[in-house]
Amino acid sequence: MRLGLAFALGCAAAASMSPALSQADTYFVTIAGLGGEPDYEQSFRRSASELDHALQGAGHRVYTLTGAHATRAELTRTLREVAKLAHPDDDFVLTLIGHGSFDGFTYKMNLIGPDISAAELGSLCDRIRAKRQLIVDTTSASGGAVGVLERRGRAVISATKSGTERNATVFARYWADALEDPTADLDKNDAISALEAFRYAAAKTAAFYSTQKRLATEHAVFEDTGRAMPVREASTEAGEGRLIANFTLVRLGPAAAEEGAAGATQSGSPAAAAKRALLARKERLEQRIDVLKYQRAALPPDEYKRQITQALVELAKVQEALDKGAGGAR
Numbered sequence: 001m002r003l004g005l006a007f008a009l010g011c012a013a014a015a016s017m018s019p020a021l022s023q024a025d026t027y028f029v030t031i032a033g034l035g036g037e038p039d040y041e042q043s044f045r046r047s048a049s050e051l052d053h054a055l056q057g058a059g060h061r062v063y064t065l066t067g068a069h070a071t072r073a074e075l076t077r078t079l080r081e082v083a084k085l086a087h088p089d090d091d092f093v094l095t096l097i098g099h100g101s102f103d104g105f106t107y108k109m110n111l112i113g114p115d116i117s118a119a120e121l122g123s124l125c126d127r128i129r130a131k132r133q134l135i136v137d138t139t140s141a142s143g144g145a146v147g148v149l150e151r152r153g154r155a156v157i158s159a160t161k162s163g164t165e166r167n168a169t170v171f172a173r174y175w176a177d178a179l180e181d182p183t184a185d186l187d188k189n190d191a192i193s194a195l196e197a198f199r200y201a202a203a204k205t206a207a208f209y210s211t212q213k214r215l216a217t218e219h220a221v222f223e224d225t226g227r228a229m230p231v232r233e234a235s236t237e238a239g240e241g242r243l244i245a246n247f248t249l250v251r252l253g254p255a256a257a258e259e260g261a262a263g264a265t266q267s268g269s270p271a272a273a274a275k276r277a278l279l280a281r282k283e284r285l286e287q288r289i290d291v292l293k294y295q296r297a298a299l300p301p302d303e304y305k306r307q308i309t310q311a312l313v314e315l316a317k318v319q320e321a322l323d324k325g326a327g328g329a330r
Helices: 005-016 038-055 072-085 118-126 142-149 171-178 194-211 253-258 270-294 301-323
Strands: 026-032 061-065 091-097 100-102 107-109 132-137 154-158 191-193 221-223 248-251
Touching: 026 038, 026 072, 038 061, 038 091, 038 171, 038 270, 038 301, 061 072, 072 118, 091 118, 100 142, 107 118, 107 142, 118 132, 118 142, 132 142, 142 154, 142 221, 154 194, 171 194, 171 270, 191 194, 270 301
Parallel strands: 026 061, 026 091, 091 132, 132 154
Antiparallel strands: 100 107, 154 221, 191 248
């Protein structure tokens, strides 16, 4: 798995020494927290890696923290670094992947070592001068953090509608997919906005539970007005969704090429069709892995290990093909 932290820090430092070349940038910080068991560890790292891959090479400044780097100290240092570099005209996106907890009062993201609370995250993000900010909290119980994190000019997307939805979530997987799947571009403007990614991931999440005939234990919401009233759909009259609808995450096709993504292709090309096929296969494998986890207690340990290993190997091959651009550029 690629770790974008060192490279991004070097690029950002170099850019800060060249004011003449300065222009609006987007700073992306992604952290994959403590899994607690190997299956979750792999799932969280994979989602972070996919986001890193989708964002690299598109003119963004990308910081990805996984494994031993997924600590409160490292996240704090990274956000302070971004605070030094980001300008008011820049955009900032923080994505949290993993497990979260909520005791009725305080939300915390589970990290290696001490956890980090929503209040601590909010304080660190407040120091970043970027006027437009987006926090995507895909963890369990993430709904418990929305009221603390939201503010005017900062949108918050959470995988759960409240802090009481405590089961592990699948929203992160589909959020990462949205940034690489051309079908997420609903208005066909060769760009995927935060609202389009939210709708894609929310729909895929709902379909996952429906397909598995399981009661949905997560319901994604967003808040982008500063009024601390999370919603599930945009509303023109109330202004909900206005910020995230205009918050571009990635560009596709010719637009991506203009940002330095070499070899970009149109969403209707054969390469894009091949990519969609890979993404569909990836989704089937991920669902198969989730089913195996759900059935783990009913399977003999050796049989579970055999099946989960086979599925993970196949998934790794599909992801490798996507990372190599087998289905076309982002």
